[in-house]
Amino acid sequence: MAPLQTIRGMITLALTPILTFFVSTFSLIDLSWGRKSQTKAQIFPRYWGRILCRLAGVRVTVEGIDNIDPQQTYIFVGNHCSQYDIFSFQGYFSHNFRWIAKKELFSIPVLGQAMHRIGYIPIDRSHGRQALKSLDEAAKQIAAGTSVLIFPEGTRCADGFLHEFKTGAVLLAIKAGVPIVPIGFNGSYEVLPKGKLLPKSGKITIRVGPPIPISHCIAGDKQELARNLHDAVEKLLDERYVQK
Secondary structure (H helix, E strand, O other): OOHHHHHHHHHHHHHHHHHHHHHHHHHHHHHHHOOOOOOHHHHHHHHHHHHHHHHHOEEEEEEOHHHOOOOOOOEEEEOOOEHHHHHHHHHHOOOOOEEEEEHHHHHOOOHHHHHHHHOOEEEOOOOOHHHHHHHHHHHHHHHOOOOEEEOOOOOOOOOOOOOOOOHHHHHHHHHHOOOEEEEEEEOHHHHOEOOOOOOOOEEEEEEEOOOEOOOOOOHHHHHHHHHHHHHHHHOOOOHHHOOO
């Protein structure tokens, strides 16, 4: 990494927690004493994502946004190989959506409170009854009109390739019963691969595929649906991210 790029990456890394704290604080103030609207408060995390991209010198384009209805509730599913999947989608994706996040994040002071108030959905990633209960609660919120983004691979991949989709996220989609939209993140792996701390400048292209209706699906279809969604996301990726 060139010296100037290293400095830029270090500045971005240092400012990320500070920016996150201030964005969380402003969100809480706006939700408590300002406009008191979850939808309008989305402007704060949107600026958070954009600033983190611009600090690192990352340009973001979104292709295929005309495939979706801005008034419709969706579950977006995409590949996941970088933290900049999150930053770019939050900053530049225009559809109103919320994040599904592990419940432990909601215990972090200020950040957790802001996530709860803004409508993010906690998921218990343990096994057993509590995990199933949190899955049911998440499905109810989605079915009631909350679009979300899910990474069905379960975690960031370390090699940039698209990997097998787990069925937990797919089961959530079946329970919610709303259309699924495949999303392809291209370029984020080069910006910040898993295991690295300092982002590089670059370009991220987010491709949006046509919605896939799943109202006819049942839990027994989860394996087949996971494969179909994997193939739909794969078609939105550049060739370098697809395993031969």
